[in-house]
Amino acid sequence: MHAPIRPSPFAPGERPKIQLMATCLCDAFYDDVARATVEVLEHLGVEVEFPEGQTCCGQPAFNGGDWPASRKVVRHTLRTFAGTTPVLLPSGSCAAMLRHGALLEFEKEADLPEVKALAARTWEFADFIVNALGVKTWPGRYEATIAFHRNCHNRGTGSEAASLALLASIAGAKVVPFGEQEQCCGFGGTFSVAFPHVSSSMGTLKLEHIRAAQPDVLVSGDMSCLMHMGGLAQKAGQPVKTQHIAQVMRDALKNSGKL
Amino acid sequence: MASQPIDQAAATLPADKRASVYQSTKATHEKRTKLLFDQFNDPDLLRRRAGEIKQHVIENLDTLLPAVEAKLKANGAQVHWASTGDDACAAVLRIMQARGAKKMVKAKTMVSEEIELAHYLEKHGIEALETDLGEFIVQIDQDHPSHIVRPIIHKNRREIATSFEREGLGAYNDDPETITRRARQFLRHKYLQADVGLTGANFVSVESGRLVLVTNEGNSRFSLAAPKVHIALVGIEKLVPRDRDLGVLLNLLARSATAQQLTVYTEFISGPKHATQPDGPEEMHVIFVDNGRTDVLASECREILRCIRCGACLNVCPIYRQASGHAYRSVYPGPVGAVLSPLLAGKKFPELADLPKASSLCGACNEVCPVNIPIPDLLLRLREKGKREGAPLAAVGTPPMGAWALMASQPTAWKAALFGGKALNYLPTKLIPVPALRAWEEKRALPAWRGGEFRKWMKQRRKS
Numbered sequence: 096m097h098a099p100i101r102p103s104p105f106a107p108g109e110r111p112k113i114q115l116m117a118t119c120l121c122d123a124f125y126d127d128v129a130r131a132t133v134e135v136l137e138h139l140g141v142e143v144e145f146p147e148g149q150t151c152c153g154q155p156a157f158n159g160g161d162w163p164a165s166r167k168v169v170r171h172t173l174r175t176f177a178g179t180t181p182v183l184l185p186s187g188s189c190a191a192m193l194r195h196g197a198l199l200e201f202e203k204e205a206d207l208p209e210v211k212a213l214a215a216r217t218w219e220f221a222d223f224i225v226n227a228l229g230v231k232t233w234p235g236r237y238e239a240t241i242a243f244h245r246n247c248h249n250r251g252t253g254s255e256a257a258s259l260a261l262l263a264s265i266a267g268a269k270v271v272p273f274g275e276q277e278q279c280c281g282f283g284g285t286f287s288v289a290f291p292h293v294s295s296s297m298g299t300l301k302l303e304h305i306r307a308a309q310p311d312v313l314v315s316g317d318m319s320c321l322m323h324m325g326g327l328a329q330k331a332g333q334p335v336k337t338q339h340i341a342q343v344m345r346d347a348l349k350n351s352g353k354l
Numbered sequence: 355m356a357s358q359p360i361d362q363a364a365a366t367l368p369a370d371k372r373a374s375v376y377q378s379t380k381a382t383h384e385k386r387t388k389l390l391f392d393q394f395n396d397p398d399l400l401r402r403r404a405g406e407i408k409q410h411v412i413e414n415l416d417t418l419l420p421a422v423e424a425k426l427k428a429n430g431a432q433v434h435w436a437s438t439g440d441d442a443c444a445a446v447l448r449i450m451q452a453r454g455a456k457k458m459v460k461a462k463t464m465v466s467e468e469i470e471l472a473h474y475l476e477k478h479g480i481e482a483l484e485t486d487l488g489e490f491i492v493q494i495d496q497d498h499p500s501h502i503v504r505p506i507i508h509k510n511r512r513e514i515a516t517s518f519e520r521e522g523l524g525a526y527n528d529d530p531e532t533i534t535r536r537a538r539q540f541l542r543h544k545y546l547q548a549d550v551g552l553t554g555a556n557f558v559s560v561e562s563g564r565l566v567l568v569t570n571e572g573n574s575r576f577s578l579a580a581p582k583v584h585i586a587l588v589g590i591e592k593l594v595p596r597d598r599d600l601g602v603l604l605n606l607l608a609r610s611a612t613a614q615q616l617t618v619y620t621e622f623i624s625g626p627k628h629a630t631q632p633d634g635p636e637e638m639h640v641i642f643v644d645n646g647r648t649d650v651l652a653s654e655c656r657e658i659l660r661c662i663r664c665g666a667c668l669n670v671c672p673i674y675r676q677a678s679g680h681a682y683r684s685v686y687p688g689p690v691g692a693v694l695s696p697l698l699a700g701k702k703f704p705e706l707a708d709l710p711k712a713s714s715l716c717g718a719c720n721e722v723c724p725v726n727i728p729i730p731d732l733l734l735r736l737r738e739k740g741k742r743e744g745a746p747l748a749a750v751g752t753p754p755m756g757a758w759a760l761m762a763s764q765p766t767a768w769k770a771a772l773f774g775g776k777a778l779n780y781l782p783t784k785l786i787p788v789p790a791l792r793a794w795e796e797k798r799a800l801p802a803w804r805g806g807e808f809r810k811w812m813k814q815r816r817k818s
Contacts, residue, residue: 117808119762122772124801126808133812145812148765156755158715160737160748164759171763199731200738247716275380277721279672283714288793289358289751290712292365293676295797297714300672326798 100253103227112142113183119151120318131345132185148175154192158284162200169197181216186317190219191248225257232264235347241270242310246317265347274304282323298327312336360712363681375678379669385613405726407599408660425563429625431638439469442643455549461574462486463554465587467685485573500679503611503665551577555588561596564624568617584635590642591659606724611664646698655732658693660725667719689719693732707745710736753790772805
C-alpha cells in the first residue's frame with residue numbers, strides 16, 4: 096500500500112481526542128485489549144469517545160466479495176463515527192479496511208467523498224501514538240523476550256516501524272527476530288475456514304519459526320492473527336502467550352506503578 | 355464446511371514435492387530481497403517506476419502497437435496479428451508450411467503454453483521440441499509446468515533421472531550435471547536439424563523494434579542461430595516505449611525472477627540476418643497474440659497486464675508454497691495466475707472463480723512485484739465478480755453475509771448478539787450454530803466469548 100506517514104491531526108497544545116472503534120473481535124472476545132487501548136491513550140492525555148452504535152468495519156463481506164453487504168456496514172460506520180474526530184482502531188487489519196478497502200468498494204458510489212474523509216482520519220493504534228502524538232519511546236518496565244508479528248495489513252504503512260520502536264524502547268523488553276518474519280500467519284478472515292488446511296499449515300509453520308526464537312510472548316497489533324496462532328498452538332497442546340501491543344504498553348506502565 | 359479445490363490439492367500434495375517447492379521458493383525469495391536491498395538505495399522507487407512504464411504501455415497500446423509494427427517491418431521482420439490462441443497457432447503453422455518446414459526447436463515461452471502450441475503442431479505432423487531444460491523434462495513426461503520461471507519446481511532429480519532412463523537418454527544417473535549434459539548432447543543435434551526456431555520475447559522496444567530475450571541456458575540463442583526461420587510469439591502487452599526503459603526493467607526482471615543481477619544471456623534481436631552477416635535466420639516473424647488481453651484491458655483488473663512474468667509473487671506466496679502450481683489448473687499459477695487465469699478464461703470464468711479466493715490477501719505479492727501490481731486489490735475485484743455472477747466455486751467455504759450485514763447495521767441487534775453469544779461458551783463445538791465458527795474450531799481453539807464486557811467497563815469508567 097505504501098501509505099505515506101501522515102502528519103498529526105492535532106494543533107500544538109490542543110488536547111487530543113479520538114473516537115475508539117473497538118473492533119468486533121475485541122467486542123466479542125478481547126475486552127482486555129480494548130481496555131488496555133483506552134488506558135494507554137488516557138495515560139497520554141487523550142480524550143477517548145466510544146460511540147455506542149458501533150459494530151464492525153465491514154471487512155468479512157468485503158473480502159468475501161459481497162460488496163453491497165459490506166457497503167451497508169461501512170455506511171453504518173460512517174453514520175456512527177460522523178464528524179471530524181480521528182477514529183482509532185487497535186487493529187491494522189480493520190484500519191486498513193476503512194483506509195483502503197472501503198475506497199475500493201465505494202469507487203463508483205455517490206458517497207465516496209465521505210468514505211475518503213473517514214479513511215483520512217482513521218488510525219491504527221501504534222501509528223497514532225508515534226505519528227499523531229509524536230510519542231517515540233515508552234516508559235515503564237516489561238521484562239520479556241518479545242516476538243513481534245507484523246500484521247500483513249501493516250505492510251508499507253507506518254505501523255510496523257512505530258510498533259517496533261515503541262516495543263524496543265520499553266525497559267526490560269527485548270524484541271527478537273525470527274525466520275520468515277514477513278510471511279502471513281494464515282488467518283485471512285474467511286480464508287481460514289474456506290482453506291482450512293493451507294491456513295493451519297501456514298500458521299503451524301509460523302509458530303515453528305516463532306518458537307525457535309524462544310520468546311516469552313508473541314505480540315501483534317492485531318487480535319485476528321493472535322487468535323489464529325494462539326488458537327492453533329492451544330489446539331496442538333503447545334500454548335503460546337499472546338498479547339496485543341496495547342496490553343504490553345499498559346502492563347509496562349502498571350509494572351512501574353505509573354498506572 | 356467444504357474446502358476449496360486448492361486447499362484439497364495442498365492437503366494431498368506429497369510431502370517431498372511440497373518440500374521442493376518450499377525450499378526453492380524460499381531460497382530465491384530471500385536472495386532476491388538481499389540483492390535488491392544491498393544494491394539499490396530505494397528498490398521500492400524502482401519498482402514503482404517500472405510499474406509506471408508498463409502502465410503507460412497498456413494505456414497506450416492503441417498507438418504503440420502500430421508504431422512497433424512499422425518499426426519491426428522497417429527492420430525486415432514480418433508482423434502477424436492473432437486475436438485468439440487458435441489464430442496464433444494457425445499463423446505459426448502457415449509460416450512453417452510455406453517453407454515446407456517439419457521441425458521446430460522451441461525456447462521457453464509462456465504464451466506458447468497458453469495457446470497450447472506444441473499440441474497443435476504435433477497434431478499437424480510437426481515436431482516441436484522444447485529446448486529449455488525444465489520445459490524439455492515437462493515435455494518428455496507429458497506434464498505441465500508448475501511455475502512460470504521454474505517449470506519443474508515440483509520435481510526432484512530422482513524423478514528426472516528416471517524419466518531420462520525411460521527416454522533412452524542413458525542409464526539412471528541423478529547427478530544434475532550429468533542430467534544437464536545429456537540433455538545438451540541430445541538437443542545439439544536437434545538445433546541443426548530444425549527448420550524453425552521459436553522464441554517468445556520478454557520485451558519489445560517500440561523505439562527500435564528490438565526484441566529482448568533473457569535466458570540462462572543459451573538454448574534460445576542456439577534456436578536462433580541454426581534454423582533459417584525465427585518466429586517470435588509475443589503477447590501484445592510486452593512492449594516498452596523506449597530502449598532506455600529496458601534499463602529499469604532488465605535490472606528488475608532477473609533480480610525478481612531468479613535473484614541474479616542479469617541472466618546469463620540477454621539477447622537483443624533487431625531483425626533477420628542482414629546481407630552483410632554470415633549467419634542467422636533468413637526470415638523473422640513476430641506474431642502478436644491477443645487471446646483475451648484486450649478484454650482484460652477493458653476490465654477493472656487491467657493492471658495485471660503490467661506483469662513481466664518474473665514469478666516473484668509465486669516465490670513469496672504462502673498459498674503457492676503449500677499447494678504448488680498444478681493446483682491452479684491453468685498456465686499461470688500463483689497470485690498473478692489467480693488474477694490473470696480467470697480473466698483470460700473469458701466465458702469459462704466460473705471454472706476458475708475459486709482462484710481469486712486462494713489468498714489470505716497478505717499483500718506479499720504486491721510487495722515483491724517488480725512492476726508494483728496491486729494484486730490483492732485485483733483479487734478482491736474478482737471475488738466481487740464471482741459473487742455478483744453467482745459462480746458456485748467462488749462461494750465454497752465463504753458464509754453468506756446478508757444476515758450479518760443486517761445485524762452489523764442495527765446497533766440493537768448487534769448488542770443483543772454480543773451478549774447472547776455467551777451461550778457459545780457452554781456449547782460443545784458440534785452444536786455451535788455458526789458453520790464458520792464450527793469450521794474454525796476444527797483446527798483452532800476458540801477463545802471464551804466475552805461479548806459486551808468492554809462496553810460494560812467503559813460505561814462504569816465514564817460514570818466514575
